[in-house]
Amino acid sequence: MALNRNLQKLFNIAQKSERLGIGLMSGTSLDGLDIALCRFTGHGMQTQFELLNFTTIPYDEHFKGEVRQVFAKRQADIEKLTLLNAYIGGYHADLILQALEQWQIKPTEVDYIASHGQTIYHAPERQHLQPGYPNATLQIGDGDHIAVKAGIITISDFRQKHIAGGGEGAPLALYGDVLLGSKAGENRLLLNIGGIANATWLPDSQNLNEVFSTDIGPGNTMIDAACKKYFDKPFDKEGEIARSGTVNQNLLNALLQHPFFHQKLPKTTGPEVFNLALAEKTITDSGIGSVSPADLIATLTAFTGSSIVQFVNSYVSTYVNIYASGGGASNPVVMAYLKQHLPKANISNTSALGINPDAKEAILFALLGNEALVGEPIAIGTNPAVLMGKFGFPY
Template sequence: MALNRNLQQLFNIAQKDNRVGVGLMSGTSLDGLDIALCRFTGHSMQTQFELLNFVTIPYNDKFKSEIRQVFAKRQADLELLTLLNARIGRYHAELILQAFDEWKINPAEVDYIASHGQTIYHAPARQHNRTGYPDATLQIGDGDHIAVKTGIITISDFRQKHIAGGGEGAPLALYGDVLLGSKAGEGRLLLNIGGIANATWLPASQNLSEVFSTDIGPGNTLIDAACKKHFDQPYDKDGAIALSGIVDETLLNALLQHAFFEQGLPKTTGPEVFNLAFVEQVISTLKAHEIKPADLIATLTAYTAESIAQFVSKYVSTYVNIYVSGGGASNPAVINYLKKRLPESKISNTNVLGINPDAKEAILFALLGNEALGGEPIAIGNNPAVLMGKFSFPY
């Protein structure tokens, strides 16, 4: 019996020695859509990749406002949430086609799109504490809308399989870090400072049973939220506000008492936990404690960096090569703090590994799409050995 058109197309792509794929990432900062056009040869530990093009297309204020109405909220407008599932998928498809037009790329040249979607709520069991309910996470921006509008097979909703396989749905950076970032003879910590900070430890032995990946704590999420509230800025460009302020050590020490930091590894978190309401609650416990806006930004920046430094000291080593990606890699206030706290470590960004630090997460999802098409499940540490992603066809 002949395969139908969709399955035949999928079969043909899966049989290719190399594939061109698009990875999409829209993070908790809501700054825009990261679009990475990549070429992959091979799969699993033999994967080789080339970043062909990359762009971040900023979201307009109206779009960001709509997402914020449902993002990381225990109670939200169900109708708006439903509408956004389709709207985000269509909008992302429009941005992809816009990027293709600028790059002079014919969509027919692209084998697949791998979309992270937009995280709306992340709820690992350690966080929701509802008896009988498992770990859960929700990313919206339906893949069918992307596939139909672009005419390209789309793979999406990657985190659900990770949870179904026994994980917490994050951090998925683990798989890309292992396949693209390992090097025999060099122990490496790949640190991503996005909305949340996460890291993957890659031992010099390349023994996959020794690899671990985990969220560390807040990355940019608290800094961005405070900048928006007090300075009407989406983020602290070049760490300028933090560098103009003074760290409030009393508040910093109080923030570091959060129970999350004492939980075992691996673990995940999000803005559902680390948000301004939490910070304001901590400030309220410090009786009659006042803090200037610039000092608050300085303190939250130190909070991000100090929690990372404590993690490295406790779980890895103070003598380690650290490669940084994400928005935090471009924040001198964060990086300088880390260099002072971890003077024995060598800290650089992932450019030295041939991985654009701004594009790293979008590359990751393009890689996960490549694995879904032609890879095999890999056992890494105590993480689920699964292939992730759901397929949406254009016809």
């Protein structure tokens, strides 16, 4: 019996010597949709890739407002959540088609789309503490809607398989970091400072049993929230607000006592934990008194830097090459803090590895899509050896 045309197309793509894939990343900062067009050959440790095009299409304030109604909230309007699941899928498809038109590439030339989706709630067991319930996470922006509207096979909802295999659903950067970032003879830490900061430790031995990836703590999420509330700005451009303020050391010390920092690795977290309400509650509970908006942002910026420094000093060789990516890697105040407090580390960004630091997460999801098509499960440290992603077909 012949395969139906969807499965036949999938089979044909898997048999190709090289594949053209689009990786999508929409992070907790809600800046916009990262779209990376990549060419892949091979799989696993033999993966080779080329970034052909990259763009970030900003979200408008209306869209951000719609998502924020259900984002990182224990209670939300279930109808709005249902509507957004379909709407975001179609919206992302529109943005992909817009990018392809700009790049003068036909959708029929693209083999697949790998979509992270929009995280709405992340709830590992260590966080929700509800007996009998497993690790859980929810990303919306349905892959079938992307596939049908864009006319391209779409692989999505990657985090669920990681959880089903015994993980926490994050950080998934681990797999791409290992395949694209390892180097014998060099201790590397691939540090991503997005809404949440996470890192992958790549030892010079290239022993996969020694590799680990973990969330560290807050990245930009608390800084961005304070900028939005007090300055009506989406983020602290060039760290200008942080520079204008003074770090409140008492507040910083109190924030660093959060129980998350004492939990064993690997671990995950999200804006459900590290948010502006946490900072405001810490100010009240610690009896610190009033903290000016500029001082608050200066302190939250130092909080991001301090939690990363604390992590490196506790778990990683201080003689390490750190390659940063994500929005925080473009914040000169955060980067200066790391260089000042980690003097033995060599700190740069992932462009030194041939990976655009702004595109890195979108590239990594394109890579996970390539693995879903032609790879085999890889055991890395304590992470589940699984292939991730669900396939959505255009017809």
